[in-house]
Amino acid sequence: MSRPISRVSKVVVAGPLAPFVVAFKSRLGELGYTPLTTVNIMRLVAHLSRWLDAGGMTVTDLTGERVEQYLACRRAAGYVGSSSPRSLDSLLELLRSLGVLPGDDEAAPPWSASEQLLASFRGYLLVERALAPSTAAAYVDRAHRFLTGCTAGAAVAELTAAEVTRAVLRESTAAGSVGSAQFFVVALRAFLRFCFIEGLVRADLSAAALSVTGRRRPGLPAGIGQADAAALLSSCDRRCSQGRRDYAVLITLLRLGLRAGEVAGLRLEDLDWRAGEIVVHGKGRREDRLPLPDDVGAAITAYLQRGRPMTSRREVFLRAIAPIAALGRGGVSSIVRRACTRAGLARVGAHRLRHTMACEMVKAGVPLPEISQVLRHRSLVSTAIYARVDLDQLRALAQPWPSPPRPSQSRPSPPRPTGAGR
Numbered sequence: 001m002s003r004p005i006s007r008v009s010k011v012v013v014a015g016p017l018a019p020f021v022v023a024f025k026s027r028l029g030e031l032g033y034t035p036l037t038t039v040n041i042m043r044l045v046a047h048l049s050r051w052l053d054a055g056g057m058t059v060t061d062l063t064g065e066r067v068e069q070y071l072a073c074r075r076a077a078g079y080v081g082s083s084s085p086r087s088l089d090s091l092l093e094l095l096r097s098l099g100v101l102p103g104d105d106e107a108a109p110p111w112s113a114s115e116q117l118l119a120s121f122r123g124y125l126l127v128e129r130a131l132a133p134s135t136a137a138a139y140v141d142r143a144h145r146f147l148t149g150c151t152a153g154a155a156v157a158e159l160t161a162a163e164v165t166r167a168v169l170r171e172s173t174a175a176g177s178v179g180s181a182q183f184f185v186v187a188l189r190a191f192l193r194f195c196f197i198e199g200l201v202r203a204d205l206s207a208a209a210l211s212v213t214g215r216r217r218p219g220l221p222a223g224i225g226q227a228d229a230a231a232l233l234s235s236c237d238r239r240c241s242q243g244r245r246d247y248a249v250l251i252t253l254l255r256l257g258l259r260a261g262e263v264a265g266l267r268l269e270d271l272d273w274r275a276g277e278i279v280v281h282g283k284g285r286r287e288d289r290l291p292l293p294d295d296v297g298a299a300i301t302a303y304l305q306r307g308r309p310m311t312s313r314r315e316v317f318l319r320a321i322a323p324i325a326a327l328g329r330g331g332v333s334s335i336v337r338r339a340c341t342r343a344g345l346a347r348v349g350a351h352r353l354r355h356t357m358a359c360e361m362v363k364a365g366v367p368l369p370e371i372s373q374v375l376r377h378r379s380l381v382s383t384a385i386y387a388r389v390d391l392d393q394l395r396a397l398a399q400p401w402p403s404p405p406r407p408s409q410s411r412p413s414p415p416r417p418t419g420a421g422r
Contacts, residue, residue, distance in 0.1 A: 011042040015049035016059045027094050031323035032309050044082045059100050114147055124194050130284045142187035156200045161208035168209050178214035185209050223356030228345055229254055235342035241307035242320040246335050248299040249317060253350055255296050257357035257375055260332040260350035266316040288376050
């Protein structure tokens with residue numbers, strides 16, 4: 001029995017959205033939607049177009065609030081499927097790209113002074129400090145928390161050292177861990193230095209953010225064994241496209257020791273097949289050229305030839321489910337966790353595979369400076385934590401604990417008195 005074939009051409013769109021049907025169908029194909037899903041989306045668009053026409057509205061009236069209003073009316077009418085605003089995101093993006101709707105920046109409401117300050121701080125972290133977007137977002141979140149907790153109505157120019165100290169004490173009390181409070185202090189110091197550089201405060205108040213002390217000694221960096229690593233790779237079904245992608249991601253993490261964000265940031269132009277090298281975009285906009293092992297190159301080639309969707313995107317690893325987009329850092333960690341579940345292992349993150357490679361190099365007797373080069377650490381101090389992994393060598397360096405002297409079996413007799421009194 002043959003499977004029924006859904007045809008998008010059977011969906012007739014009338015009303016304000018009719019002129020954009022052809023372009024929208026093409027966009028859905030580029031995003032990797034299946035024919036059946038495309039039919040469902042086009043039916044939603046046809047219903048939306050009729051709703052706009054019945055209300056005497058045009059395409060330019062299709063704002064975010066209008067979409068929410070339409071979906072509420074759709075749910076009230078008894079429709080169950082496609083009731084989320086994300087169902088129409090692709091349509092709104094197309095209309096913005098065509099200039100029919102204003103862009104996100106144009107449609108955004110006017111920012112407050114605090115929002116403008118935080119946006120400038122984020123730009124400073126990305127451009128001047130060259131922080132990763134995720135780290136910059138975490139810094140901005142702490143700065144926003146600091147501004148929210150300050151005295152109501154107090155401007156940035158009126159900040160005092162006492163206000164900063166109170167914020168640190170308040171965070172130290174409310175924080176769930178020492179590390180969280182310490183990270184707040186780091187972000188707050190960066191924000192206060194930025195305010196001083198921009199001339200928003202008269203003095204540099206970063207010194208008023210006192211350090212938070214506590215027992216926060218990191219444990220030993222733990223990797224996984226070679227048997228577990230082999231089990232992770234074997235859990236990938238390389239007969240399907242998603243399995244080839246997952247296998248390529250896992251073997252890249254294990255063999256090259258990349259971070260999850262570095263794997264997600266790989267682009268097609270970063271693969272130099274003739275030279276057998278790969279360009280890695282690391283922290284602080286650092287770029288390093290690493291040798292491309294044969295097994296890693298073979299896994300990536302298999303994915304590119306028989307697993308990667310046909311798209312114009314330049315990222316190496318893409319999502320397997322539409323809409324087709326780059327695989328983010330969270331997606332890389334999700335691949336590792338799902339592989340652990342399939343292999344029957346305890347769930348670990350992508351960074352544990354980076355520790356695995358470093359621990360194996362320590363066991364093989366590789367000097368720490370060479371491990372630091374492979375891991376692309378800026379300072380040897382970051383690599384020094386792996387010196388505590390080789391417990392056998394550490395035991396050889398340990399001195400025996402001195403034992404107290406044992407008392408003798410017989411007590412000596414006291415000296416006999418001498419002199420005239422004898």
